[in-house]
Amino acid sequence: MRISEYFRLPKVSSKSYAVWQRNKDVFAKDIKLNFLPPFLEPLLYLVALGFGLGRFVESIDGVPYAKFIAPALISISVMYASFFECSYGSYVRMYYQKTFDAIIATPVTIEDVIAGELLWGATRSMVNATVMIPVIALFGLIDIRYALLIIPFAFLGGLLFGAIGMCFTAVTPNIMSINYPVLLFITPMFLFSGTFFPLNALPEPIQYFAIAFLPLTHIVNGIRLIGYGTLEPVILFDLAWIVVVCAVLLLLSINLMRKRLIV
Amino acid sequence: MPVIVARGLVKKYKDTLAVDNITFSIEEGEMFGFLGPNGAGKTTTMRMIQCVSPVTSGSLEIFGMDAMSHPREIKSHLGVVPQENNLDMDFTVYENLVVFSRYFDIPRDEAERRATELLEFVHLEDKKDTMTESLSGGMKRRLILARALINRPRMLILDEPTVGLDPQARHMIWDKLRALKKQGVTVVLTSHYLDEVEKLCDRLVVMDYGKILVEGSPSQVIREYVGSGIVEAEKDPELIRCLEMKEANYEVIGELVHVYTDNPKQIAEYLTMECSISKLSARPATLEDVFLKMTGRRLRE
Incomplete structure (x- = not known):
C-alpha cells in the first residue's frame, strides 16, 4: 500500500449505525454495572486526591486542588472509555468473538463496522462524562453554566482516543501486545498532561512535547476551561488540534483495519 | 439462468x-x-x-x-x-x-x-x-x-x-x-x-x-471416474497377476486392492473361481472413491 492509501477517504455508509446499535444493546444489558465506574471513580479520586492530598497542596493559580483535578478526572475517563473500547473491546469482537466476520457477510462493509465501533467508543466517552458531570457539580467543582458543553467535547475526545485505540488494534499481533501502548502512551498521559499538576511545573521541552504530541493535554485543557467557566480563545487551539489529529487518525484507523481484515 | x-x-x-x-x-x-x-x-x-x-x-x-x-x-x-x-x-x-x-x-x-x-x-x-x-x-x-x-x-x-x-x-x-x-x-x-x-x-x-x-x-x-462398482480385496501377488491378466482397472492402496468396474459381480466371481481369492467384497462405488482417486491419499495439513 502506498502512504496515501492509508489516508484515503473510506466508503462509510449509514449501516455503521446498526453496528453502533449492536454495541449499545450489549452495553444496555448491563447498564447498572456499566454506569458504576464513571459514577464511583471520580468520587474516590476526589476524596483521596482532591480533599485528602489537596489539604497539603496550596491552591493552583488561585484554584483549590479539588477543583483543579475535577476536569482532569473527566478527561481521563473520556480517554480510558474509548481507548479501551476500541482496543481490547474491538480486538475481542474481531478476533475472539468473530463478530466482524459475521457482520460483513451482510450488506454492511468492514468500513461500516469500524466506523460503528469508533462511534460507539466515542459514545462511551460521552456517557462517562455525562454521568460524572452531576457528581462533580454536586461538590461545586464545575461551573454549571457551561457544564453541558463538556458533553460534545467528550464525544470529540472519545473519537480521538477511539481512533488511537483502533490503530493499535489494527497492528497488534495479539491481545497481550495492547499492553505496550497502554504502558508507554496511555499511562504517561494520565500523569503528564496537566492532569494532577499544571504542565508548567515540567521542564520546558517536556511541556512543548506534551502540547505537540499528547492528546490528553488538549482534552484536559479544554474541559478545564469549560469547567472553570473561563472560555478563553486558547480553547480554539485545543479544539483545532483535536479535530485535525482526530480526522487523520480516523482515516488511518479505518484503512489499517481494512488492510488487516480484507485479504 | x-x-x-x-x-x-x-x-x-x-x-x-x-x-x-x-x-x-x-x-x-x-x-x-x-x-x-x-x-x-x-x-x-x-x-x-x-x-x-x-x-x-x-x-x-x-x-x-x-x-x-x-x-x-x-x-x-x-x-x-x-x-x-x-x-x-x-x-x-x-x-x-x-x-x-x-x-x-x-x-x-x-x-x-x-x-x-x-x-x-x-x-x-x-x-x-x-x-x-x-x-x-x-x-x-x-x-x-x-x-x-x-x-x-x-x-x-x-x-x-x-x-x-x-x-x-x-x-x-x-x-x-x-x-x-x-x-x-x-x-x-x-x-x-x-x-x-x-x-x-x-x-x-x-x-x-x-x-x-x-x-x-x-x-x-x-460412473466416469471409477465405474459403478468396486471390488475390494487384500493385497496378494496372485491377485495382482490375475488382475493384470484380465487387464482390470485396479489400484493398490496400502494393504488393499480396489478394482474399479461397472460389473463388480462378474469380477468378484472371476477372482473367486479362477484365482481362488476368497477374501473380497463387492460394493457400489461412492463419491468417496472418486475423491480419493482424484486427490490421492496423502494426508493434508
Whole structure:
C-alpha cells in the first residue's frame, strides 16, 4: 500500500449505525454495572486526591486542588472509555468473538463496522462524562453554566482516543501486545498532561512535547476551561488540534483495519 | 439462468496461489457442492463469492453483478453459514436474529415476525431466551442456519454446514436444505462428508491445489471416474497377476486392492473361481472413491 492509501477517504455508509446499535444493546444489558465506574471513580479520586492530598497542596493559580483535578478526572475517563473500547473491546469482537466476520457477510462493509465501533467508543466517552458531570457539580467543582458543553467535547475526545485505540488494534499481533501502548502512551498521559499538576511545573521541552504530541493535554485543557467557566480563545487551539489529529487518525484507523481484515 | 458465473478465477495470497484459474457456473435453484481436501481452495472460493475476499484476477459474476463492484447488492441476497461458529455470544438466541436483521435494514416488526418463524423452522423456539454459549453444537449450527435465512436469501452459501454434528442433527440440517431448495433457493456448499454431497447435490466439483479436477452430477462423476462398482480385496501377488491378466482397472492402496468396474459381480466371481481369492467384497462405488482417486491419499495439513 502506498502512504496515501492509508489516508484515503473510506466508503462509510449509514449501516455503521446498526453496528453502533449492536454495541449499545450489549452495553444496555448491563447498564447498572456499566454506569458504576464513571459514577464511583471520580468520587474516590476526589476524596483521596482532591480533599485528602489537596489539604497539603496550596491552591493552583488561585484554584483549590479539588477543583483543579475535577476536569482532569473527566478527561481521563473520556480517554480510558474509548481507548479501551476500541482496543481490547474491538480486538475481542474481531478476533475472539468473530463478530466482524459475521457482520460483513451482510450488506454492511468492514468500513461500516469500524466506523460503528469508533462511534460507539466515542459514545462511551460521552456517557462517562455525562454521568460524572452531576457528581462533580454536586461538590461545586464545575461551573454549571457551561457544564453541558463538556458533553460534545467528550464525544470529540472519545473519537480521538477511539481512533488511537483502533490503530493499535489494527497492528497488534495479539491481545497481550495492547499492553505496550497502554504502558508507554496511555499511562504517561494520565500523569503528564496537566492532569494532577499544571504542565508548567515540567521542564520546558517536556511541556512543548506534551502540547505537540499528547492528546490528553488538549482534552484536559479544554474541559478545564469549560469547567472553570473561563472560555478563553486558547480553547480554539485545543479544539483545532483535536479535530485535525482526530480526522487523520480516523482515516488511518479505518484503512489499517481494512488492510488487516480484507485479504 | 446461472446465478454464479466464474471465469478464470484466481486468488493469490502473498506467495501462495489459493485458487488457480477456475471456471464454473451455478444455476438458479441448484444444489451445488465443492469438494476437496483441506487447503484445496474451497473456502477461498466461497469467500470470494461472499464478496468478503477480493478477486485477484478473472471474473466473478453473482446474480449478474460483478462481485468486486457490487458487494452490498450481492450480499443483501446471500445467506451465509460459515465454517466457524460466529454467533453473537453477547446476545440470546432470539436477539441474535433480531440484531442480525438490522444489518439488512429489515424493519423491526418484520424482523421479529421472521425471527419467530425461523426459530420454529429450525426447532429452537424453546431456546429463544438462552444465551448462545449454552447451546449444543447442533443447536448452534441450526441457529446459524436460521440467521442466514433472516433476509430471505436467493442463495445460501454453507461452508462445512454439518461438521462435528451427530447423525440426528446432520439429517435435520439436510432436511432443511432440501426444503429450502424446494422453495427455489440456490444452495452452494462445501463438505468433507462425501455421503452428504452425494445425497444432496445436483452437481459438484472436486478441487485440489486450487484447481477443479472433476465436475458433474454425483452419479455421472462416479460412473466416469471409477465405474459403478468396486471390488475390494487384500493385497496378494496372485491377485495382482490375475488382475493384470484380465487387464482390470485396479489400484493398490496400502494393504488393499480396489478394482474399479461397472460389473463388480462378474469380477468378484472371476477372482473367486479362477484365482481362488476368497477374501473380497463387492460394493457400489461412492463419491468417496472418486475423491480419493482424484486427490490421492496423502494426508493434508
